[in-house]
Amino acid sequence: MNYKISKIKLNDINNYLESLNKTISKNSLKKKKIKRIDHYNWWFENLSLNKYCFVKNQKKIIYFWKKKLVKNKQNFFFSGWWPIQNKLEIVDYIYLTKLLIKFSKKQTHVAIILRENKFSIKLHQYFKFKYVKQYSKTYNLILNVYYKEKKIPPNHLIMIREN
Secondary structure (H helix, E strand, O other), X not given: OOEEEEEOOHHHHHXXXXXXXXXXXXXXXXXXXXXXXXXXXXXHHOOXXXXXXXXEOOEEEEEEEEEEEEEOOEEEEEEEEEEOOOOOOHHHHHHHHHHHHHHOOOOEEXXXXXXXXXXXXXXXXXXXXXXXXOOOHHHHHHHHHHOOOOOOOOOEEEEEEEO
């Protein structure tokens, strides 16, 4: 299989939103579809966010983003992804996860996962991610770094991998 990644360009803005809204009820921290104007505002407020497309055999199959944040001299790596196409194979998920782990070298790789998403939990366990206990020092630090609301939705959990 032939994989590559490409940076997202401005002309991808609507496809990015449409594919995200298709998966919003399944695995997203958000539960409501994102309005186009809200997406445009978010896009231009987050120009420094690294947004990519994962391409397989010259077809776009997954959008993903990555962000590095530092708090208390600890480096955190956050990412998010969702399928553009529904016909993904397990090897696609594995390859993308390996790629994200590679991007997160010398950082704490944080995965925020829907509790019902058993596949994603098993995939992250396979790659040696560990559960973060709720209200632990690490848990609270991640919330402080990542969330404005300072709380994670109750149907999600946090897993980390030290790289």
